[in-house]
Amino acid sequence: MTQQNTEILSVKLAEVKHRIEQTSRLYHHLIVPKLLAVSKKHPAEKIEAIYKLGQKEFGENYVQEALEKIQQLNHLDIIWHFIGPIQSNKTRAIAENFDWVQSVDRMKILTRLNNQRPESLSPLNVLLQYKVGDENSKSGACQSEILDMLDAANNMIHVNIRGLMCIPPPSNNRQVQCSYFSEIMTLFKQLKSKKPLMDTLSMGMSADLEAAIEMGTTMVRVGTDIFGSRC
Ligand SMILES: *Cc1c(COP(=O)(O)O)cnc(C)c1O
Secondary structure, eight states, rough: OOHHHHHHHHHHHHHHHHHHHHHHHHTTTTSOEEEEEETTTOOHHHHHHHHTTTOOOOSSSOHHHHHHHHTTTTTSSEEEEEOSSOOOOGGGHHHHHHHEEEEEHHHHHHHHHHHHSSTTTTOOOEEEEEEOTTTOOSSBBOHHHHHHHHHHGOSSSSSSEEEOOOOOOSSSSSHHHHHHHHHHHHHHHHHHHHHHHHOEEEEOOTTHHHHHHHOOOSEEEEEEHHHHHOO
């Protein structure tokens, strides 16, 4: 990393944090949402540079790519989130190497993660991915599947369901963005009345984080606006 590139990252990270803080203030939220830096397709040295600026939580989408970076960066105290689509033959690697998994969208995956989480590690933090907006979207569970997974998790001691995640269809329209986020917020509140310990709603990315904060997100996942475009 050149000095100049490190400075660019530093400015971009500060800008994203500023947007998050300003928007939270605008809507009078008491708690500023957590920032997850999405580092897919960016090299370990860039992650290390951002880590040194104080960012501790990073999200990755591809298991093989992530394992290489986790290995390269194991001298750092990073909290790793898996946020990509999950194939069942990858659950063991995820259960063994990540702190959080945000993209659990079916029972089979949840069960495997619980069975494969090593006893020596604390329970895996899990977000259930809710399919919002687009009925045809590939990933995400519907409401009844979410409820089934939540019930089943009562008997799983190696996973800890922390809340919900969603990736709505892209839209430039703030009202449309807010309507997706409001739909998942309604479900989140309903689930929280059964499971008060659920504390995380992961929604909002580079292009729609303001709308997500307006609607009360607790975690935004930002890639492009921190790291620049992906090659
Ligand atoms: C890539 C990705 C992000 C970050 O998207 P940007 O538009 O680059 O901020 C967030 N969440 C998920 C699940 C992703 O795959």
